[in-house]
Amino acid sequence: MHMSDALVSPAVGGTLWVITSALLWYCSRKLKGVLDSIRVPLMGVLGAFIFAAQMINFSIPGTGSSGHLTGGLLLAIILGPHAAFIVISSVLVVQALFFADGGILALGCNIFNMGVFPVFIAYPLIFRKMVSEHHSKSRIVAGAIIASVVGLQLGAFSVVIETLLSGISSLPFSTFVLLMQPVHLAIGIVEGFVTAAVVIFVWNARPEILGGLKPANSGALSMKKFLAVFVVAAVVIGGAFSWFASNNPDGLEWAIYRTSGSELEAPERNLYSPLAVLQDKTAIMPDYSISKTSGEKETVWPDINSETTIAGLVGSLLTLVLTFLVSLTLRWKLKPSK
């Protein structure tokens, strides 16, 4: 579900950056003073755990598609929404920097899609409401599944909206939605089951660990007991994962692959037009041909004839060669004299 920089426009990316930064700031303020010493390494461990879990894809039975645990709901149940949001954000930052999974501008979108929905909507409005009064097994399972499904559906829909508003991709809304939502419905159900299995286990053995399940502020966590409980939980997850683990493509990739494989209708581009016109108006050199006087016509498309095309091609090639030559000189110049 990671969105890439290349498909995000500065307006969309920037807006979500502002929103997620404000949320991070708010969560940090909420945690200030409440943070006990054990919680600091605990958040780190759980972040690393989620990081590892996200690398394992599980296949969705009967579809040939696969997805990975986003872990947002699980983190919210263990740590509470504020700490969970910080942990999810930190995992996404590391993924973006080390593996270019996502991107700098898309980071706001990714934190929003994968952090906000499970932590601030699915967990408090669905899971907690369903589970907090009666902690029965069936309620936890139902709560986790519904919360996961809602969280992932909102996240997937948000990916569609953000991609559409960015106007870089030509994917029509209906096609994109029709493929994203069902795939993430399946992922959500599986995610719900896995989350429920862990939560039920932890709840049976050490209910106070589930800090987010009830408001009681228990004292410092017993690391040994937490460890014992979580190891078994890890075995449960591990078992489920090894069953589901596969090399199939990610749900998002699969959704798109399926669309490209099917018959497609006439192109529709009207969604992008207003943005393009705006960009064209703000652009100083909308036309490639510099010899002409600019502003002859205002079209959505850059007016390109073959001459300017050749000029562009030649220029691009030359720019690359120049860049390369300058770099070589630089490298030679910068070589430390031994």
Added chain:
Amino acid sequence: MNIGSVRDDALYMDELSQKNSPIHRLDPRAKIIASVFFIFTVLSFNRYEIFALISFFAFPVFLLVSAELPVWYLMKKVIIISPVVILIAIFNPIFDREAIFVLAGTEISAGWVSFLSILIRFFLTAGSVLILLACTGFYEVCMALERMRVPPIFVMQLLFLYRYIFVLLDEGSRMVRAHALRSFSDKHMGMKTFGSMLGNLLLRTVDRAERINCAMLARGFAGSVTMHRRIKFRASDVLFVALWPVLFILMRKYNFSGLIGNLLLVIVK
């Protein structure tokens, strides 16, 4: 991506950031600001832009060369994750069929132009992010973030996560190797094996976390991490932050590749 290669990858990125080049010595804030500016400028072009984007390769290539980073390795990293973008970008030629380009008598549709544009954007942005980390280092990034008024709790979480990721991946890859050696490299790990491996891995990691927590408390951890390495904004940093963004703005306003191409054509004629 298996756990071993991810670990090696992260470790190698860390290793790269330890180099001592003029770029590595720059203040991390300078590099972050310039990179963010770069990404914003690249992405601000309309979706049919190709040629003007080419001149933006100057920035990553400059960093690659002067920071002496392995070009092919970083390129491979970008290529590995490219399917995610290509799978979305490939829709542009399908839905956007209007011909806007005539090249040697062949009509090229707008969709293919924007497809190519997305690919160039992707290489520029993903590449620059990896380069930023490889010539800065995660600790330095965290240090810069702290100075740039990012909430200290979040910076602390990043530092802890970073530390534990290495511990976890390190232990994990050792276990995977041990399993491979004992199972004649059977790639299909059984459910029982996999479950106990992941469980053991978490056990070791949490065990270590507990020890670190005790060690931290013994050393007077009072809820915040103090980073001792100092960063200072020097003249070279000011120059770096001043020059590159100005160049980006110029490249955004004037299509350098187009200019050079036209100039050449005029000379040829």
